Amino acid sequence: MPDNRLTQTEASLNPAVTQMVNIKIDGIELQVPKGENIIESAKRAGVDIPYFCYHPRLSKGDAANCRMCLVDVFAPRRAPDGTVSLAKMPKPQASCTLPADEGMVIVTDSEAVVRDRKGVLEFLLINHPLDCPICDRGGECPLQNNAIFYGAATSRYTEEKRHFPKAYPLAENVVFDRERCIHCARCTRFTEDISGDAQLGFLKRGADMEVGTFEHTAYKSKFSGNVIELCPVGALLSRSYRFKARPWDLHSQRSVCSKCSNGCNIKIDYRLDSLQRINGRINEAVNEEWTCDKGKFGHSYVSSEARLKTPMLKTGGEWKAIDWTEALQILVGKLRDANGSVAGIGGQRCTNEDNFAFQKLFREVLKSNDIDSRVEGYLGSVNKPLYERFGYHAMGNAIAELEDMKTILVLGSQLVDEQPIIYLRVRKAYRFKGATVINAVSSVPEDSPKVGDFAQLELVYKPGTEAALLKGILSVLSAEKLASVNGFAKGYTLEKAAEETGVSAEAIQQAARLMATGKLAIIAGREVANHANHLEVVQAIGDLAEATGNAQNINLPGEDVNSQGAADMGVLPDFAPGYAPLENPGKNTAQILQAAADGSLKVLWVAGAKLLEKFPNRELAQAAFASDTFIVVNELTMTETAQAADLVLPAASFAEKEGTFTNCERRVQRIHKAFDISLEIKPDWLIFSEVATRMGGGGGSFFSARDILKAISAQVPAYAGLTAKSLGDEGVRWNYPDK
Amino acid sequence: MAESVTSNIREPQPAPAKEARFSELAIAELEEIASHYPERKAACLPGLWIAQREYDGYLPPAAIQEVADRLGLSYSEVEGVATFYTMYNLRKRGRHHLEVCTCLTCAVKGAYEVVHKLEKELGVHVGGTTSDGEFTLSEAECLDFCGAATVMQVGDKYFTQLTPDNVKQVIDELRKSPDYTPAKLADSIVKTLLPGASETGGGSYSVEDLKNPAGPML
Ligand code: SF4
Ligand code: SF4
Ligand code: FES
Ligand code: FES
Numbered sequence: 018m019p020d021n022r023l024t025q026t027e028a029s030l031n032p033a034v035t036q037m038v039n040i041k042i043d044g045i046e047l048q049v050p051k052g053e054n055i056i057e058s059a060k061r062a063g064v065d066i067p068y069f070c071y072h073p074r075l076s077k078g079d080a081a082n083c084r085m086c087l088v089d090v091f092a093p094r095r096a097p098d099g100t101v102s103l104a105k106m107p108k109p110q111a112s113c114t115l116p117a118d119e120g121m122v123i124v125t126d127s128e129a130v131v132r133d134r135k136g137v138l139e140f141l142l143i144n145h146p147l148d149c150p151i152c153d154r155g156g157e158c159p160l161q162n163n164a165i166f167y168g169a170a171t172s173r174y175t176e177e178k179r180h181f182p183k184a185y186p187l188a189e190n191v192v193f194d195r196e197r198c199i200h201c202a203r204c205t206r207f208t209e210d211i212s213g214d215a216q217l218g219f220l221k222r223g224a225d226m227e228v229g230t231f232e233h234t235a236y237k238s239k240f241s242g243n244v245i246e247l248c249p250v251g252a253l254l255s256r257s258y259r260f261k262a263r264p265w266d267l268h269s270q271r272s273v274c275s276k277c278s279n280g281c282n283i284k285i286d287y288r289l290d291s292l293q294r295i296n297g298r299i300n301e302a303v304n305e306e307w308t309c310d311k312g313k314f315g316h317s318y319v320s321s322e323a324r325l326k327t328p329m330l331k332t333g334g335e336w337k338a339i340d341w342t343e344a345l346q347i348l349v350g351k352l353r354d355a356n357g358s359v360a361g362i363g364g365q366r367c368t369n370e371d372n373f374a375f376q377k378l379f380r381e382v383l384k385s386n387d388i389d390s391r392v393e394g395y396l397g398s399v400n401k402p403l404y405e406r407f408g409y410h411a412m413g414n415a416i417a418e419l420e421d422m423k424t425i426l427v428l429g430s431q432l433v434d435e436q437p438i439i440y441l442r443v444r445k446a447y448r449f450k451g452a453t454v455i456n457a458v459s460s461v462p463e464d465s466p467k468v469g470d471f472a473q474l475e476l477v478y479k480p481g482t483e484a485a486l487l488k489g490i491l492s493v494l495s496a497e498k499l500a501s502v503n504g505f506a507k508g509y510t511l512e513k514a515a516e517e518t519g520v521s522a523e524a525i526q527q528a529a530r531l532m533a534t535g536k537l538a539i540i541a542g543r544e545v546a547n548h549a550n551h552l553e554v555v556q557a558i559g560d561l562a563e564a565t566g567n568a569q570n571i572n573l574p575g576e577d578v579n580s581q582g583a584a585d586m587g588v589l590p591d592f593a594p595g596y597a598p599l600e601n602p603g604k605n606t607a608q609i610l611q612a613a614a615d616g617s618l619k620v621l622w623v624a625g626a627k628l629l630e631k632f633p634n635r636e637l638a639q640a641a642f643a644s645d646t647f648i649v650v651n652e653l654t655m656t657e658t659a660q661a662a663d664l665v666l667p668a669a670s671f672a673e674k675e676g677t678f679t680n681c682e683r684r685v686q687r688i689h690k691a692f693d694i695s696l697e698i699k700p701d702w703l704i705f706s707e708v709a710t711r712m713g714g715g716g717g718s719f720f721s722a723r724d725i726l727k728a729i730s731a732q733v734p735a736y737a738g739l740t741a742k743s744l745g746d747e748g749v750r751w752n753y754p755d756k
Numbered sequence: 757m758a759e760s761v762t763s764n765i766r767e768p769q770p771a772p773a774k775e776a777r778f779s780e781l782a783i784a785e786l787e788e789i790a791s792h793y794p795e796r797k798a799a800c801l802p803g804l805w806i807a808q809r810e811y812d813g814y815l816p817p818a819a820i821q822e823v824a825d826r827l828g829l830s831y832s833e834v835e836g837v838a839t840f841y842t843m844y845n846l847r848k849r850g851r852h853h854l855e856v857c858t859c860l861t862c863a864v865k866g867a868y869e870v871v872h873k874l875e876k877e878l879g880v881h882v883g884g885t886t887s888d889g890e891f892t893l894s895e896a897e898c899l900d901f902c903g904a905a906t907v908m909q910v911g912d913k914y915f916t917q918l919t920p921d922n923v924k925q926v927i928d929e930l931r932k933s934p935d936y937t938p939a940k941l942a943d944s945i946v947k948t949l950l951p952g953a954s955e956t957g958g959g960s961y962s963v964e965d966l967k968n969p970a971g972p973m974l
Contacts, residue, residue: 020828181764182766185766186767186768187768205832209830209833214830215829215830215832215833216830216831216832217832218830218836219836220832220835220836220839221839221840222839222840229832230768230832231817231820231821231830231831231832232769232771232772232817232835233768233769234768234769234770234771234772235768236768
């Protein structure tokens with residue numbers, strides 16, 4: 018694999034602050050870290066320098082090419098006799114790449130700078146069509162803004178501009194208006210530095226320069242949406258948002274993406290009751306500012322026609338719309354008749370509040386412990402794989418901590434699909450922080466980006482042989498005395514591992530040596546989670562982590578938006594909220610489905626779980642749905658699972674309710690309600706609470722999501738003290754009390 | 757001159773097929789050159805010269821992909837390099853590429869008359885290639901030899917003080933070099949980067965020499 022790690026100087030994107038220097042910007046004296054870009058120092062001083070190409074998260078590789086950030090610079094000069102005087106640099110300097118040094122004096126408001134900016138803008142606008150009235154970016158366009166603040170009022174350019182066809186379909190979700198491009202290289206650097214596929218580049222450099230892909234092939238990325246937000250003009254546009262709204266017509270609500278367990282912070286931009294677009298929101302601990310395409314473009318269902326708007330009852334094989342009074346009457350009747358023979362599955366797409374209300378309803382009102390939130394993966398006690406040995410359940414590391422690892426082992430995961438934002442951190446660790454990445458996986462897809470593109474070592478093993486591979490690594494560690502290995506890897510030989518896994522002995526050796534060099538994080542994915550011998554593989558992961566001194570760096574992130582929160586809230590057969598063990602554990606998902614299939618279960622309530630789509634044993638799920646069990650499903654649309662149910666209740670999406678999600682690193686984050694699609698749609702917690710009230714209340718009746726959050730923080734030790742206010746905009750990562 | 761001023765392609769295109777045409781010697785040359793630099797990226801320009809030789813005098817998409825794959829670069833990055841330098845041929849050109857400078861000094865000294873004369877003589881317009889595949893005619897920006905305007909570059913040679921009257925002689929002369937091809941030109945440029953190279957030209961070497969360098973290189 019080629020090494021695309023940036024050298025030390027370039028990696029100074031996050032400089033370890035060593036030395037401070039004194040500089041002066043527009044008469045303001047301040048101390049800044051030596052080597053910091055002047056444009057960043059100016060920000061500290063509150064001095065505004067206009068820019069286009071500068072971006073704090075991108076490397077400076079191709080940058081300093083817009084010239085918008087020019088400033089005058091005076092630097093101290095020592096004469097032969099030792100006297101120091103200030104000398105003006107003869108030409109203005111690009112402040113976005115100018116490192117701060119002792120005694121520098123910067124002027125951003127001189128006549129020359131004002132003139133320079135005007136000149137730069139005149140050049141940038143030569144080929145720009147200035148079609149703001151039909152440009153999506155108009156109103157939030159850095160070019161428009163800078164032209165108004167710093168440009169000339171009129172143009173002197175009367176020659177021909179260059180023209181390209183509008184709306185070139187660059188990617189599935191991105192269209193490209195090449196004539197608007199000002200060649201800032203933000204998009205090209207994004208693909209190289211951040212997503213890692215390097216598909217966009219500058220072609221035909223010179224007067225004919227354009228951004229493009231190799232030979233006009235399609236730009237295929239999992240992160241293409243980010244370039245829309247990065248582009249400082251309206252050149253890169255969202256296909257779905259194009260011509261939909263003007264920015265000033267939009268309302269914006271802070272939220273959290275509901276597509277995976279990484280929990281990217283987003284903004285929902287909407288008009289009336291319709292979602293127009295999703296943009297990234299900065300949260301340094303989670304997504305920095307990025308989103309993946311699933312999150313950015315995958316939310317069109319929210320305002321779609323397919324949304325369920327009333328409860329639906331199946332009678333004689335036909336669906337009939339009914340009102341809530343009737344629906345709840347039927348449901349409550351069934352639950353009463355069931356007399357405790359009730360079970361619930363779901364919650365991974367629901368908020369913590371929904372889940373808390375769900376388990377309250379089942380445990381305290383319906384008196385059943387038969388609830389589970391897991392549809393795939395290991396269905397035994399959640400404490401078994403990691404907690405009993407290491408004291409945590411899923412992720413030992415915070416997402417941001419991954420940057421500081423020396424080595425990262427990605428095991429059994431198509432990381433870019435399963436955990437897109439963790440993928441970006443791993444890539445950042447590699448690109449900017451010099452980490453070494455090892456990818457161990459059973460199949461390698463063609464498409465970029467993926468971990469394999471930059472992994473130093475790729476171990477492609479035969480499906481299911483993860484444990485053998487890990488044992489092989491342990492045997493090398495032990496044979497070469499790289500770590501003290503105790504227990505079961507002893508007696509296991511490298512040759513045996515090579516034979517079983519199909520990975521060469523040398524590759525296993527190299528991997529072992531790389532893992533013994535320092536801080537190692539292990540990120541295990543779907544292949545491990547769904548492994549038939551899950552416990553054995555996790556045992557081996559644990560042994561490896563322990564042997565190398567990284568027992569706290571194992572990560573088995575869940576995949577659904579609230580898989581973590583659903584478990585925290587006790588939507589598990591054997592634990593109450595906060596992992597408090599139950600005396601009489603109930604049935605897990607497989608056992609519940611079995612009971613339904615056997616005909617021994619009266620009512621099954623499915624809260625958003627995609628059982629028919631995802632449960633590995635499809636025959637069992639089908640048998641359960643075909644049985645006499647009365648099945649009620651809370652859903653947004655008529656999914657396959659909903660189709661097979663008896664009663665479907667229309668539930669609110671994440672854009673239509675308040676609440677909190679807990680992401681894979683245990684960060685509790687708030688979502689806010691943006692709009693109502695229909696007043697007939699209810700958040701899941703409200704549905705559970707209304708049923709609880711009708712059945713006599715117990716602990717299951719709540720007034721609001723905030724009300725539930727209060728109950729959660731009172732009852733779940735790890736959530737103690739969390740309030741809507743203390744969660745703020747960036748959320749709070751809960752930790753195990755003994756850490 | 758650039759190949760085209762704008763690209764009017766309106767739909768993404770299918771990915772071009774890959775090929776592996778580098779000979780054993782070509783691979784050894786590339787590895788030798790790459791070993792001179794801290795980063796493999798630095799061998800991009802020589803790599804493209806080698807490719808231009810291996811791919812019969814020009815760089816089809818497969819050539820760009822092969823260089824990128826061998827150096828671990830992205831395709832768009834290498835295409836960006838190949839589309840910048842006018843001495844890389846992005847499509848098949850005539851055996852001789854006539855690049856007449858029409859920049860300021862040459863223009864003042866009658867470069868356009870030379871161009872028109874060539875057009876008439878060859879029967880093609882600027883940008884065209886003669887039907888016998890002998891000549892491609894282009895305009896060039898300043899060739900940095902203004903003192904001897906009008907200047908024309910043909911491969912690695914300059915012809916100077918051209919006029920409509922003497923330019924025919926030049927093309928007649930060029931026609932008489934039967935074994936000269938763009939691939940040969942590329943080869944001679946590659947040779948200047950490898951063992952035995954001097955100010956005036958390249959050396960000769962074998963795969964073995966490249967694999968076991970005996971003495972100091974460039
Ligand atoms: S990109 Fe900005 S300046 Fe250009 S047309 Fe759009 S709004 Fe106007
Ligand atoms: S498309 Fe946008 S982001 Fe990319 S170079 Fe052009 S202006 Fe910059
Ligand atoms: S922001 Fe400094 S040159 Fe573009
Ligand atoms: S103008 Fe022709 S060589 Fe300079």
